[in-house]
Amino acid sequence: MPKQTQPQQPWRIIKGQQSSYLDLSRMPSKILLLFLLSLFFTLSTISFFRLFIFTKTTTPPSTPTIHPISSSTHAATTTNLTSKELKLLTNLISKRSPCNLCIFGLHPQLLTLANLNNLGTTVFLEDDPKKIGSISIEPKTMQVYKIDHGLVAHEAYELLRHARADHSCSPRAGPLKSSRCRLALTRLPKVVYEREWDVVVVDGPSGDGSDAPGRMAVIYSAGMLARRRTGKVTDVVVHDVHRTVEMWYSWEFLCHENLESSKGKLWHFRVLGNSSSGGFCSTTGA
Numbered sequence: 001m002p003k004q005t006q007p008q009q010p011w012r013i014i015k016g017q018q019s020s021y022l023d024l025s026r027m028p029s030k031i032l033l034l035f036l037l038s039l040f041f042t043l044s045t046i047s048f049f050r051l052f053i054f055t056k057t058t059t060p061p062s063t064p065t066i067h068p069i070s071s072s073t074h075a076a077t078t079t080n081l082t083s084k085e086l087k088l089l090t091n092l093i094s095k096r097s098p099c100n101l102c103i104f105g106l107h108p109q110l111l112t113l114a115n116l117n118n119l120g121t122t123v124f125l126e127d128d129p130k131k132i133g134s135i136s137i138e139p140k141t142m143q144v145y146k147i148d149h150g151l152v153a154h155e156a157y158e159l160l161r162h163a164r165a166d167h168s169c170s171p172r173a174g175p176l177k178s179s180r181c182r183l184a185l186t187r188l189p190k191v192v193y194e195r196e197w198d199v200v201v202v203d204g205p206s207g208d209g210s211d212a213p214g215r216m217a218v219i220y221s222a223g224m225l226a227r228r229r230t231g232k233v234t235d236v237v238v239h240d241v242h243r244t245v246e247m248w249y250s251w252e253f254l255c256h257e258n259l260e261s262s263k264g265k266l267w268h269f270r271v272l273g274n275s276s277s278g279g280f281c282s283t284t285g286a
């Protein structure tokens with residue numbers, strides 16, 4: 001019996017410099033049909049999931065564009081706040097000052113917030129030693145800590161599923177420091193766990209690429225710090241909400257019902273603490 005030309009490889013994968021594609025003309029028609037069917041199925045599953053995720057939460061107020069995590073192309077490592085965004089933040093801090101202010105991220109614009117809060121306590125938590133080195137601070141009114149972020153942005157979807165399924169991630173799971181939830185930041189400076197924070201600003205880590213450190217754990221942990229203050233209100237402000245991770249995680253752990261205002265790429269949530277609540281958002285039940 002003569003052997004078929006390509007028994008195990010009905011199609012060839014041709015790798016180019018930039019892309020790889022399938023040579024469909026060499027594919028037997030049954031396999032081609034099967035292939036197209038499975039491609040169709042995969043694509044519709046993906047769009048179903050995206051639909052599921054984005055309809056589960058209420059429509060964002062400013063209908064931001066959705067960038068897939070894998071294809072985010074942000075050249076700049078730091079995005080400056082626009083004047084409108086900065087105004088939202090300065091108004092908020094002026095209103096709550098003197099207060100306990102916890103800021104993830106560090107850049108010159110954020111220092112103005114610490115100066116507004118000079119009678120309160122401000123801590124900056126930054127992972128990039130270059131940013132820490134390039135900024136001079138006023139040690140009396142603010143402290144800067146170097147922290148590490150273990151999670152990269154492309155883990156966001158899997159971690160969200162973990163958080164929904166695992167009881168250790170629930171708001172009533174107990175103190176953040178001893179949490180077993182993979183999204184919990186458990187190795188922050190002691191002061192973060194010991195104090196109660198009136199305002200938490202999320203503008204770090206960079207999250208500007210699928211392999212860059214992502215803000216998943218920061219947004220989750222901000223949500224937990226706020227929930228722990230039963231009966232008290234915590235203002236949580238998240239920057240770069242046009243990006244998938246920031247958007248998903250804000251809706252999941254800070255909730256649309258808590259959205260107080262939004263300007264540009266900034267969302268401001270007011271979260272009433274309740275450490276015995278079973279879920280983060282009332283709309284997701286429990």
Ligand SMILES: *[C@@H]1O[C@H](CO)[C@@H](O)[C@H](O)[C@H]1NC(C)=O
Pocket residue numbers: 080108109
């Ligand atoms: C960002 O703001 C700082 C001042 O806070 C300024 O020096 C810098 O040039 C700005 N960068 C961009 C890209 O606008």
Ligand SMILES: *[C@@H]1O[C@H](CO)[C@@H](O)[C@H](O)[C@H]1NC(C)=O
Pocket residue numbers: 231274275276277278286
């Ligand atoms: C906290 O959540 C629990 C459980 O959902 C609820 O019974 C209780 O009324 C809430 N407390 C406040 C102050 O909202």
